[in-house]
Amino acid sequence: MVRHALRLGMVGGGEGAFIGAVHRMAAALDGDWRLVAGAFSTDAGRNQRTGDALGLAPQRVYASFDAMLAGERALPEGERIDAVAVVTPNHLHAPMAIAALEAGFHVFCEKPMAMSVAEAEAIGAAAKASGRHFALAFTYSGYPLVEEARARIARGDLGAIRLVQVEYLQGWLSRPIDEQGNKQAEWRTDPARAGLGGCLGDIGTHAFQLAEHVSGLRVDSVSADLAIHVPGRRLDDDVSALLRFAGGARGVLKASQVAAGEENGLKLRIHGEQGGLEWAQMEPNTLTLRWLDRPAEIVRAGGPGLQDSTAALLRTPSGHPEGYVEAFANLYRAFAAAIRGGGDRWFPGVADGLRTMRFIEAVVANAASDAKWTMVDPGEKE
Amino acid sequence: MVRHALRLGMVGGGEGAFIGAVHRMAAALDGDWRLVAGAFSTDAGRNQRTGDALGLAPQRVYASFDAMLAGERALPEGERIDAVAVVTPNHLHAPMAIAALEAGFHVFCEKPMAMSVAEAEAIGAAAKASGRHFALAFTYSGYPLVEEARARIARGDLGAIRLVQVEYLQGWLSRPIDEQGNKQAEWRTDPARAGLGGCLGDIGTHAFQLAEHVSGLRVDSVSADLAIHVPGRRLDDDVSALLRFAGGARGVLKASQVAAGEENGLKLRIHGEQGGLEWAQMEPNTLTLRWLDRPAEIVRAGGPGLQDSTAALLRTPSGHPEGYVEAFANLYRAFAAAIRGGGDRWFPGVADGLRTMRFIEAVVANAASDAKWTMVDPGEKE
Amino acid sequence: MVRHALRLGMVGGGEGAFIGAVHRMAAALDGDWRLVAGAFSTDAGRNQRTGDALGLAPQRVYASFDAMLAGERALPEGERIDAVAVVTPNHLHAPMAIAALEAGFHVFCEKPMAMSVAEAEAIGAAAKASGRHFALAFTYSGYPLVEEARARIARGDLGAIRLVQVEYLQGWLSRPIDEQGNKQAEWRTDPARAGLGGCLGDIGTHAFQLAEHVSGLRVDSVSADLAIHVPGRRLDDDVSALLRFAGGARGVLKASQVAAGEENGLKLRIHGEQGGLEWAQMEPNTLTLRWLDRPAEIVRAGGPGLQDSTAALLRTPSGHPEGYVEAFANLYRAFAAAIRGGGDRWFPGVADGLRTMRFIEAVVANAASDAKWTMVDPGEKE
Amino acid sequence: MVRHALRLGMVGGGEGAFIGAVHRMAAALDGDWRLVAGAFSTDAGRNQRTGDALGLAPQRVYASFDAMLAGERALPEGERIDAVAVVTPNHLHAPMAIAALEAGFHVFCEKPMAMSVAEAEAIGAAAKASGRHFALAFTYSGYPLVEEARARIARGDLGAIRLVQVEYLQGWLSRPIDEQGNKQAEWRTDPARAGLGGCLGDIGTHAFQLAEHVSGLRVDSVSADLAIHVPGRRLDDDVSALLRFAGGARGVLKASQVAAGEENGLKLRIHGEQGGLEWAQMEPNTLTLRWLDRPAEIVRAGGPGLQDSTAALLRTPSGHPEGYVEAFANLYRAFAAAIRGGGDRWFPGVADGLRTMRFIEAVVANAASDAKWTMVDPGEKE
Structure with a gap:
């Protein structure tokens, strides 16, 4: 039986945008997805040029997100899109994801999930009610050796966990480029579009999700310091946090x-x-393991000693480096598998999104107060 | 104007084969190509399963390479394939490439180009006569920082070149797996299918092509030692060569x-x-430059200081690693651009193939003789 | 004029001890010092064996520290020791250093300086009153590329400092070896001999001193988490701290x-x-510099681009690695130069010691309280 | 019983010379040696200044090597030097070493051993006749992890050896500094003082000795290319060689x-x-082991998994880097142990020197001929 590609529509990601293009490559890589529709930009010319360059049928390059939902719903089932990729600024994630889910489409959404815990919970509720899948672009958890790390810790290789250190360092906002016309920087430093956190929401969430996902532990409470180093900026560009995990492990998060x-x-x-x-x-194809009583080991993507769940995420033999797009493609592949119904591959979704929204709120609250520790409410429901 | 993907047919690359899958990912990544036809295996079941899994229309999964050429030629121009990817063992490269070129298709061929210089010249002649493009999978020259290295040397950053050291080390043939049912190993160590060189043809050619491509220099003569370390093996599994370049540079090649x-x-x-x-x-996203009078520099994919020709090969910002498939995709993208007629992007082709075939013949001749140096005939014609 | 080595006496450092042997190598390396006296152990046999193995004259292997001070004072000036190396557990630093200073000897003391800020101030007062030099074994600040980092920051190469991240990770106390007869571990986890901090005092102080020394900034306040991961241990074995520096820089310290x-x-x-x-x-012979607008640079010990103050700390050409003992020897060399009177080389002393004692007290206080931030009193006097 | 340091005299190594200072540090580090005499320079002023700076008694700073031998022989046994360190240009090694041995002193000599195989054999004969020890400064074989590598190969960890690759790359002679007053460069490129090989003798010998010492194999024959890249230079500044080892292993040497x-x-x-x-x-404190069937291991100086013979060469716990001087000091320590009579520690000597001289002669002969392979005579006698 011929295995047809699933059909993807995209909102956002017009020409020049970074993350939309990455979604498209990730979806295309394994042949699981075919981009067939889009509402790439509210600028009509840019929207059309993007659709043309991508080889879309003109009638499926929509003037708006709402038009895309309506237009696609009107198509017969074997033609209409299966899922929507939401690659817009943060403030649009929740309304768009909810609308898409309610229209019967699966959703692959950029992170952070939403503007607040409440919005994230609303997405979760919509996903549940619709029976559709919701994937969240915590890309880094798609790397094979991240899975290897997770699986080994889950298996107990390291014994009880004591320390978690996660850091995410970028330098691209070192200057006030948000005030100099850089669009990527502009909305990320605008509370109305980015939300409560700047650096915190943009990359602190990646760090937090990775730490919890790989360690298998939950952060109980945080003590945090948020800084704005570039004068005039309205959201944090620098995050430091001490973490206490349930069970006693201690952590540091720096973004x-x-x-x-x-x-x-x-x-x-x-x-x-x-x-x-x-x-x-x-250098994502290397995982270093250090031991109390024997030499450190270098576990390599494609090399000996990998768990089956890791091997399933690899495309090339050892020494042929896979990168960021391949990690991203692993999420799209797992998302496709889930939609097709044969999916036992994990991908990040509502639960991860809710945890990170709670983390954002806890850090912002703690940093604004004199309290040493603030709880990260562990009571999320999926 | 909507930009349609080019149509690709593939010969070889049935399920389980390594390099066919890589070609497919590389072709798919940027949306430049769409796989629409194939003759993946002479085993009918395997052929069909491969085509189905790839979502091909059943009538375009052909029982043989000849059937594919005939079937596709019979289709109207807007439907038939634009190019053939030849991903078979070496002994089939020349006959298939020539047939495809003569049938009017462009060809993207695996390396080494052919079984002999004579065959390679015949391919070159066929390409010239047909006016079709011939690309050769010297994948590593598709890496952005390989281009950076080449461009900087061409610009004179290092001054006159004195030393070239190239090495290509693998360990996967350390055991006699070629006699234990490993198909990849089997044909690569069989003179009838692999040609004059074992390790020499399989990876020594990559090393040689990279050395000449990046240095911009031609190897004048070689002094070589070929070894067979695994008892019973019929082709070399280990190559050592001293290189003398035109102009005086000295080199060492180890594979x-x-x-x-x-x-x-x-x-x-x-x-x-x-x-x-x-x-x-x-670790392909790093290029290290060392200087006589100032600190070494680490040039990074996506980072500051890159040549325009390098930047054109990148898809993601610095720190988002691109890998082997992306390098490969750069060749498919340049190949597509050439076919579309707007192509000023370089890709490896007949000239690179001829040089490497001459290198193989020179090394084999030298290793079998008592002569210190053997010329690598520089007289190829494209 | 013949340049004679200075004469060193040592208290502590009997056979089997780690740091005493390092002091001896560091002192010997450049020929600036000659070990001539010692009170190595309160165990008479061990004391004698240590002295014999080191080739000391039997009469200068003293039964006690007090005996050494008295015995050496009784010798003529051209024979008696110039300085005492104090390499005992922490609780003995202050009484011994003060006694040695008051007896007219210079002192090279292990870190942390003392058991409290008050004791550290007393040492400072004794040094001032005696006119003798006091050096503190903040060994890591003796590395040439630490000096390079300091000098470049001081020169403004990085612009205003925003972030400081310092970490010091060891694993040797992962098991309760302090309860299993390991002497090094035993006293370091005993509050009566180690002081207020365990890991904090032993290595957290190194991290703190290095951060302030290199950045040229002062920590204003800390928010800290101290953990005891090994059950039954009485002092922290794990430190996490957020740092706020005067001037606005933010930091994280992990030990x-x-x-x-x-x-x-x-x-x-x-x-x-x-x-x-x-x-x-x-890997101490490499300093990596990363820049906003140009490729990263790898500054190497002995390589091009070093400050004069760095070059003065090097003994070998680039590529001939210098290590821990050489860094240590740089402190002994600077200490010797100061004693000889030609010394404009920096070495860590009373000021560094006082700062680290204040840091210990601030971290311990903060970790025990609900307060977010605790000031590190900047009011020390030298 | 008090353990007294052995007494060392030095010929060569006046102020400003590199290697003499290294010998002095290496000898001093462990307290095994005390420098008490020297003939540092034929320039009387420089000789005296060197002796004074080193704190030598004025009467033991000798005007010539012969004067030193005579003067020291005239001293009573408990005062006179035990050994001579020969740190002069190559052409003086043999006459001085032989004279010193015949005068009853042990000799620690710089490499290469001599100007020819014949000279090297004469040194060997003198050592044998005198019953004195002869050590050769193949410093790199003093590194702890070199010993670890050797011991593991000897134990069979890697199985039968197939490939040996050794390289030694320096850049300091890239310009004609030998014609611009650099003394280090001057004599090294002068056939009268350096011998048959330039780069070959200076560092190619290190590479060769290391390869044979660690692999435990003997090079049977070589095929070599010597180059002079800097116009006007009289000795090779660049060496490339293919190696065939007895037993079938193949090698490449690049210097x-x-x-x-x-x-x-x-x-x-x-x-x-x-x-x-x-x-x-x-980065000498790391040894990487890669395996066919399991992850690579990083063996670290001071870390778990070391052989006893490696641990005996270490001074500090893991993570406290030891460097070049420490490796050198391991040779001086082993030399001292041999002299004291308790020595079962290995150090490089006559046998290593003879092999490297034969290698030099074989490479020079091969490079000048049209022959593919030249034997490295394995018939040396110790």
């Missing part, structure tokens, strides 16, 4: 977008009673 | 498939009067 | 002795408006 | 002093049937 000269330095280190592991996004 | 524990260790180092550079395929 | 598998992972990263730097003790 | 931007890049890689190892002098 910054003013670490001048840094690129995309997401790094996770976790230590347990027997050893520790280290993974860094910029 | 091995019995470097136990190594993955895919292709590394190039070039030194000139003013400094040197180093690039390693397994 | 742990239960980071299983880690060795001696002291790492410092500092970012300013224009770029950042990174130095790691375990 | 260059015109690899612009390189520092002191000595690197050794050896692969056997089961795995491979890699050691690089510039």
